[in-house]
Structures are given as structure tokens and as C-alpha cells.
Amino acid sequence: MEYVAHDASAFAPPAEVEEVELYHPKTWVGKYIWSQDAKVIAIQYAITAIGIGLVAMVLSWLMRLQLAFPNSFHFIDPSNYLQFVTLHGMIMVIYLLTALFLGGFGNYLIPLMVGARDMVFPYVNMVSYWVYLAAVLLLVASFFVTGGPTGAGWTLYPPQAILQGTPGATWGIILMLVSLAFFIIGFTMGGLNYVVTVLQARTRGMTLMRLPLTVWGIFTATILALLAFPALFVSAIMMLLDLTLGTSFFMPALVSMGQQGEHTGGNPLLFQHLFWFFGHPEVYIVALPAFGIVSDLLSVHARKNIFGYRMMVWAIVAIGGLSFVVWAHHMYVSGMNPYFGFFFATTTLIIAIPTALKVYNWVLTLWHGNIQLTVPMLFALGFIFAFIHGGLTGLFLGNVTVSVPLSDTMFVVAHFHMVMAVAPIMVVFGAIYHWYPKITGRMLDDAMGKFHFWVTFLGTYAIYLPMHYLGFLGVPRRYYAIGGTDFIPESAHSLNVGITIAALIVGAVQVVFLYNLVWSYFKGKPSGGNPWGATTLEWQTPDTPPKHGNFGPTLPVVYRWAYDYSVPGADQDFIPQNVPAREVARGGKKT
Amino acid sequence: MGIFHELTVKPWALGQGKIDDLKAGRPSTRAAKQIALRVFLAVVAVLFTLLVTAYGGRMAYEDWRPAPQVSLLWANTLVLILSSVALQWAQYSVRRGQMDAMRVGLLAGGAFTVVFLFGQLLAWRQLATMVYFEVTNPAIAFFYLITGLHGVHLVGGLVAWGMTVAKVWGDFDVAKVRQSVELCTVYWHFLLLVWLVLFGLLFTGNNLDVLLKLCGIR
Numbered sequence: 001m002e003y004v005a006h007d008a009s010a011f012a013p014p015a016e017v018e019e020v021e022l023y024h025p026k027t028w029v030g031k032y033i034w035s036q037d038a039k040v041i042a043i044q045y046a047i048t049a050i051g052i053g054l055v056a057m058v059l060s061w062l063m064r065l066q067l068a069f070p071n072s073f074h075f076i077d078p079s080n081y082l083q084f085v086t087l088h089g090m091i092m093v094i095y096l097l098t099a100l101f102l103g104g105f106g107n108y109l110i111p112l113m114v115g116a117r118d119m120v121f122p123y124v125n126m127v128s129y130w131v132y133l134a135a136v137l138l139l140v141a142s143f144f145v146t147g148g149p150t151g152a153g154w155t156l157y158p159p160q161a162i163l164q165g166t167p168g169a170t171w172g173i174i175l176m177l178v179s180l181a182f183f184i185i186g187f188t189m190g191g192l193n194y195v196v197t198v199l200q201a202r203t204r205g206m207t208l209m210r211l212p213l214t215v216w217g218i219f220t221a222t223i224l225a226l227l228a229f230p231a232l233f234v235s236a237i238m239m240l241l242d243l244t245l246g247t248s249f250f251m252p253a254l255v256s257m258g259q260q261g262e263h264t265g266g267n268p269l270l271f272q273h274l275f276w277f278f279g280h281p282e283v284y285i286v287a288l289p290a291f292g293i294v295s296d297l298l299s300v301h302a303r304k305n306i307f308g309y310r311m312m313v314w315a316i317v318a319i320g321g322l323s324f325v326v327w328a329h330h331m332y333v334s335g336m337n338p339y340f341g342f343f344f345a346t347t348t349l350i351i352a353i354p355t356a357l358k359v360y361n362w363v364l365t366l367w368h369g370n371i372q373l374t375v376p377m378l379f380a381l382g383f384i385f386a387f388i389h390g391g392l393t394g395l396f397l398g399n400v401t402v403s404v405p406l407s408d409t410m411f412v413v414a415h416f417h418m419v420m421a422v423a424p425i426m427v428v429f430g431a432i433y434h435w436y437p438k439i440t441g442r443m444l445d446d447a448m449g450k451f452h453f454w455v456t457f458l459g460t461y462a463i464y465l466p467m468h469y470l471g472f473l474g475v476p477r478r479y480y481a482i483g484g485t486d487f488i489p490e491s492a493h494s495l496n497v498g499i500t501i502a503a504l505i506v507g508a509v510q511v512v513f514l515y516n517l518v519w520s521y522f523k524g525k526p527s528g529g530n531p532w533g534a535t536t537l538e539w540q541t542p543d544t545p546p547k548h549g550n551f552g553p554t555l556p557v558v559y560r561w562a563y564d565y566s567v568p569g570a571d572q573d574f575i576p577q578n579v580p581a582r583e584v585a586r587g588g589k590k591t
Numbered sequence: 592m593g594i595f596h597e598l599t600v601k602p603w604a605l606g607q608g609k610i611d612d613l614k615a616g617r618p619s620t621r622a623a624k625q626i627a628l629r630v631f632l633a634v635v636a637v638l639f640t641l642l643v644t645a646y647g648g649r650m651a652y653e654d655w656r657p658a659p660q661v662s663l664l665w666a667n668t669l670v671l672i673l674s675s676v677a678l679q680w681a682q683y684s685v686r687r688g689q690m691d692a693m694r695v696g697l698l699a700g701g702a703f704t705v706v707f708l709f710g711q712l713l714a715w716r717q718l719a720t721m722v723y724f725e726v727t728n729p730a731i732a733f734f735y736l737i738t739g740l741h742g743v744h745l746v747g748g749l750v751a752w753g754m755t756v757a758k759v760w761g762d763f764d765v766a767k768v769r770q771s772v773e774l775c776t777v778y779w780h781f782l783l784l785v786w787l788v789l790f791g792l793l794f795t796g797n798n799l800d801v802l803l804k805l806c807g808i809r
Binding site: 196206238277 | 594597598599600601602603608611612613614615622623626627630631633634637638641642645648649652654725726727728729732733736740
């Protein structure tokens with residue numbers, strides 16, 4: 001195989017690019033509050049997302065406490081429990097993971113990695129964050145209104161979502177739907193920015209196939225989100241109208257408490273289709289950035305080029321495309337035509353092909369690599385474990401005949417937490433440990449990081465492995481209390497206690513992580529510009545943290561792909577993307 | 592180089608490196624705005640496609656009662672076509688440097704749009720006063736939802752149009768105005784197309800029903 005590094009003639013002229021007009025703030029408020037700098041917006045997104053994510057984590061504690069010790073907590077009644085379930089799911093999936101991966105990592109990394117000074121529309125980018133913040137505040141407000149937040153489950157299925165008797169069926173659900181609409185409007189503004197920046201603002205020499213996989217993952221996920229969120233948007237509006245104006249989009253004619261309801265002939269299944277037309281791509285909106293980021297973490301910390309770069313790109317695109325034709329596998333028990341189920345089971349299982357391809361390529365990247373067991377690498381490895389695990393149970397649930405008996409059991413909860421909670425959050429942590437030095441100029445503390453990793457990794461397994469077994473026993477999800485049943489043995493209850501203790505420990509250890517973030521900001525070891533020896537452009541900035549405008553007076557020119565690690569003959573075990581072949585040191589001197 | 596070819600190159604190979612090195616950066620905000628508009632139109636297209644699909648899906652049930660037709664919509668459609676024609680005229684003029692004609696086209700386009708929106712409101716009122724009007728009838732609720740969302744998109748367009756109109760008096764940067772006019776024109780044509788699909792398929796009789804029957808869904 002030939003490498004660009006051998007090419008001594010590569011000599012491209014400097015970047016002949018039109019300088020972008022940047023907004024230069026003069027005040028502290030302009031710089032850090034109403035900021036139009038993608039890096040500041042990224043941090044605003046990240047702090048907001050992590051903040052609301054901590055609320056969702058506490059909600060999960062409360063749920064687990066109830067499941068392990070029923071009737072012990074007077075402040076958890078059945079309504080509260082359903083509200084905790086709903087808000088935990090909604091916050092984690094949308095307000096934490098989507099916002100953090102796209103708004104947080106997307107904003108920070110896209111301009112730096114493609115060699116741009118900023119997003120192409122900095123003002124719109126700023127508005128995007130503030131609309132997101134409004135969405136979060138509306139959601140938080142629902143905790144304080146009469147009746148509390150909605151308890152309809154994170155899928156918000158009508159008719160029960162807006163029927164009296166469901167917790168939060170008046171104000172809670174209205175705030176939830178309005179908050180989602182705000183989130184989608186804010187995201188669309190940000191999403192247009194991410195897509196256009198990747199397409200239009202790449203620096204000289206940065207072809208599509210020279211982009212790091214992180215950018216590919218975030219870019220494809222953004223396109224998915226732009227095309228999938230409209231489905232949630234219309235269903236939120238339609239449900240709002242059903243609730244406030246008495247239309248019957250989703251609400252069927254109902255007799256409730258012996259009284260004929262005001263609605264006639266709405267179609268609840270329509271909501272399920274619209275919701276999952278958004279909901280399944282949403283899984284990949286979270287997963288694809290994680291796939292991209294973890295590819296880069298593995299490559300950097302194994303000092304080896306990513307195995308099968310082209311396949312990795314194609315797989316990301318293929319998964320993105322397929323994710324739009326599998327949605328009804330969430331609806332196997334909704335009474336659908338068997339041929340319909342057959343179709344969706346087939347498409348679902350086809351997704352296993354590009355996904356498995358990615359897993360093989362990650363493992364093959366590690367194979368014979370010079371693996372550095374740094375904290376980011378540990379989290380990347382943790383991701384591979386969790387993802388394989390969750391992916392395999394996905395094969396179970398993709399099959400109609402296996403899925404139907406497992407529906408609405410703890411098995412499903414275990415599956416989607418492995419694949420969509422543990423796996424992406426491993427990447428989030430790995431990515432924060434990896435890029436924190438670039439963002440702050442200091443390293444995160446290694447000992448605290450390793451402690452954080454091991455407790456989180458083993459702890460999440462202690463939570464979710466037994467949950468699969470509970471699912472096999474038939475323990476249902478979303479139940480406030482199981483009560484006395486013949487098919488659930490007493491031992492299942494002990495298992496529930498164990499899971500709750502593990503969940504409390506895993507939650508508590510996140511305090512160490514937060515402490516590490518704050519402590520290292522002031523006391524951490526100075527990192528220098530490129531502590532990991534990485535090739536991508538964000539590590540080649542003249543300043544760390546990068547200043548407004550990212551790259552000093554001239555933009556970098558790209559001469560190679562993002563994965564020139566351990567190139568034979570080169571002195572260093574990495575060659576940054578902006579180093580031309582003639583400047584690569586070989587045998588102590590430049591050729 | 593087509594996108595498919597671009598995605599099949601081997602970025603690590605020597606020969607490819609030489610080709611890739613010559614790839615110029617493209618941070619031009621002008622092209623960026625055009626691409627952003629097209630991506631946004633894709634999002635809007637998905638939104639309305641989902642609504643039409645939802646309408647069709649609901650229609651397939653036996654208890655479907657079609658909404659009464661509002662003949663005013665024909666006149667409104669004509670007005671919306673005129674607004675698109677006017678903006679096309681503005682674009683044609685700005686490309687030829689005829690600024691007065693451009694201003695006339697731009698203002699006429701906006702005026703026709705405002706008339707269209709008033710016409711839609713009038714159609715809403717007409718439907719609301721008909722004896723068949725029932726808010727719980729999905730056909731009627733869909734009518735309000737779909738026309739409402741289409742109208743909201745036009746109102747958003749009018750904001751961009753207003754910012755363009757504010758730019759075209761006195762001394763102005765012709766290139767910038769030209770781009771704004773072009774972007775408005777694309778957006779208006781697109782919303783006209785969306786309207787023609789919605790109007791033709793949903794609000795001029797049971798056309799979607801014919802389609803559903805052809806597909807064997809109904």
C-alpha cells in the first residue's frame with residue numbers, strides 16, 4: 001500500500017480562500033453569553049445538556065428506589081413513578097444525548113476539524129442555542145405546574161397521554177409538546193449550520209474522504225435529524241390541537257367513566273407511525289456521532305490508522321439511509337399486518353450488516369495496534385463491549401416472533417439501555433477526556449478518570465445484565481409495583497435490589513467526574529497543544545484553547561487523510577493532516 | 592467529480608493525495624446560503640410529505656368524511672401563482688440590471704402573497720360557517736392544519752422578503768440584493784409547488800382517494 005507520506009512532490013499553494021466575516025465581541029457578555037463563536041456555543045450546549053441530564057439521572061435513582069424498595073418512600077406514588085419514567089427517557093434521549101452530540105461536540109469539532117474559522121451562519125448558531133435553552137426551561141417548568149410533568153411514557157402515546165387520569169394530562173403534556181417543538185426549531189437552525197459548514201467551509205485540500213470519521217458521524221446524524229424531527233414536530237402539533245381545540249387527529253371516540261368523550265374517529269396508530277418515523281432515526285442520531293467519535297478515539301490511542309476508512313464512511317451513510325425504513329419494528333404488538341411486520345423485521349436485520357462491519361473494523365483497528373490504555377481508550381473499549389452486547393439483543397428484538405413475547409418487559413429496557421444509553425455515554429465520556437485538553441489547555445486527572453471508568457463500566461453491567469434475565473422471567477417495564485404474581489420468583493426481587501444498589505453507585509461516581517472537570521480546570525497538568533499526538537486539525541491550532549477564528553492569520557492546508565499514524569519510515573508516529581510530504585521528518589531530517 | 596466517485600477514492604493512496612491536495616477550499620457565504628436554503632426546503636418537503644401521508648392514511652379508514660370544498664381556494668391559488676410569477680420577474684430583472692423592474696416585481700410578489708394569506712383566512716372563515724363544519728372531523732382539522740402550516744411558511748418567507756425590500760433603496764450592493772431576490776424566488780416557487788400538490792391532491796375533491804384506490808389501499 002502506498003502512503004501520501006512518501007510523496008515528496010506534494011506542494012499545494014496556500015489556502016486561497018475568502019476570509020469569513022467574523023463577529024468580534026467587545027464585552028464579556030458578548031464573548032461568553034450572547035456568543036457567536038461555535039466553541040462557546042458548544043460549551044453552552046454541553047453545560048445545559050449535562051445539567052438537565054443530571055436531573056434525569058436523579059429521576060432514574062428515584063425509579064430504581066421504588067422498584068427495589070416498594071412502599072418505602074411516601075414521596076413516590078404511582079403517578080410520580082410514571083412521571084419519572086417519562087421525563088427520564090425524554091431528557092436522556094433528546095435533551096441530553098441529541099443536544100450534547102450535535103450541539104456540543106458538533107459545534108466544537110466541526111469547524112476545527114474541517115479547517116474553518118467558525119460555522120457558516122454564526123448568528124443563527126447562537127439563536128439555536130437560546131431556543132434550545134428555552135426548550136429545556138419549558139421542560140423544567142413542567143415540574144412546577146399543577147398536576148406536574150406528563151407521565152405518558154417517553155413515547156407520549158395518545159389517547160392516554162392526554163386523557164384525564166394520566167399524570168400531567170393538562171399542563172404537563174402541553175409544556176412537554178411545546179418544549180419539543182422549540183427543541184426542533186432550535187435544532188433545525190443548528191443542523192442547517194452543521195450540514196452547510198461541512199459541505200461548504202472545508203479548507204483547501206480537505207476533501208470529503210479526508211474528513212475525520214467524527215465529522216462524518218455528526219454530519220450524517222444531523223441530516224437524519226433534519227429529516228426525522230419534522231415527524232415529531234407535526235405529531236406534537238397535532239396532539240396539541242387534539243388537546244386544546246378538540247380536533248380528532250389521534251383521539252378516537254372514547255367512552256370514559258360511562259361518558260361519551262368529545263372526540264370522534266381519530267387514529268392513535270397514526271401517532272405511533274409518526275412518532276417512530278422520528279424515533280428510530282433518533283437512535284442513530286445518537287449512535288452515528290458516537291460511531292464517528294469512537295473511531296477517532298480508537299485510532300489515536302492505538303496509534304494506528306482506522307481499519308477500512310471507506311467502509312466506515314459507507315457504513316455510516318448506509319445505516320443512516322436504512323434507519324428510515326425500520327420504524328415499525330417498535331410497533332410489532334400494535335396489531336399490524338403480518339406482511340408489514342415481515343418487511344420491517346427484514347430491514348431491521350439488514351442494519352446488522354453495516355453495523356457489524358463497523359464493529360469488526362474497530363476491533364481490527366486495535367489488532368496489532370500500539371494500544372495506549374489512556375482513559376479515552378478505556379471508554380472506547382467500554383463502548384465496544386456495550387455496543388456489541390446491545391446490538392446482539394437487538395437481533396432478538398428485531399425478529400417479530402421473539403420480540404412479541406419480550407415486548408414491554410425489562411429485556412427491552414436492558415437492550416435499549418445497553419445500545420443507546422451505556423454505549424453512547426461511554427463515547428461521551430471518552431470524548432470529554434480526549435478533547436478536554438484542547439478545550440481548557442489542561443489534562444483531566446488520570447487516576448480519577450480511571451476510577452470513574454471502571455466503576456461506571458462495571459456498574460452499568462451490574463445494572464443491565466441482570467435486567468435481561470428479569471425480562472426473560474416476564475417482569476414488565478413501566479410498572480410501579482409488581483405485586484404478588486406466580487411467575488415472578490422472590491429471587492427476582494433480590495435482583496431488583498442489587499440493580500438499584502449498582503445504579504446508586506454508578507450515579508454517585510459521576511460526582512467524581514464532575515469534580516475532575518472542575519479541579520482539572522484549575523489544577524490539571526498543562527496539556528500543550530497536542531497531548532495525544534493526534535493528526536486532525538483541531539490539535540494543530542496555534543493556541544490552546546483555540547482563539548476566536550480558530551487558526552490564527554492563515555487557515556491550515558490539508559495534505560493527507562486523518563489517519564497517518566505509525567507511517568513506516570517517518571520519525572514521529574503521527575503525521576498531522578496539515579504537514580506536506582516534504583516536511584515529514586525521516587531519519588532525523590526533513591526530506 | 593460526482594459525489595459517488597468522490598466517496599470511492601482511497602484518501603491514503605499516493606496518486607489520490609496529489610489530486611486531493613489541489614482541492615480548493617470553498618468558504619463562500621454566497622454558496623453557503625443557497626445550500627442552506629435547499630437543505631431547509633428538504634426539511635419542509637419532509638414535513639408536508641408526512642402530512643399528506645398522514646391524511647392519506649387516515650382517509651383509508653371507512654369512517655372517513657371528506658371536507659366540504661371551498662371554491663375560494665381556486666382564486667387563492669391563482670394569486671399565489673401570480674406572486675411566484677412576480678418574483679420570477681424580479682429575478683429576471685435583477686439579473687439584467689433593471690432595478691426599477693426588480694423593485695416592482697419584488698413588491699408585487701409580496702403584495703400577492705399578502706392577498707393570498709388573507710384569502711386563506713377568508714377560506715378558513717367560510718369553512719367554519721358551513722353546516723358541515725365539525726372540529727372533530729379529521730378532514731376538516733387536517734385542512735386547517737395543512738393550510739395553516741403552509742401559511743406560516745409563507746409568513747416566514749415574508750420576513751426574508753421584507754429584509755430584501757429594505758435593501759433595495761438608495762445605494763445598495765447589487766450582488767447581495769441579487770442573491771436575496773434569487774433565494775426568495777426559489778423559496779416562493781417551492782411553496783407554490785407544495786401548495787399545488789396540497790391543493791390538487793387534498794382540497795379539490797377526492798383526488799387522493801383515486802390514488803389510494805389505484806394503490807389498492809382503499
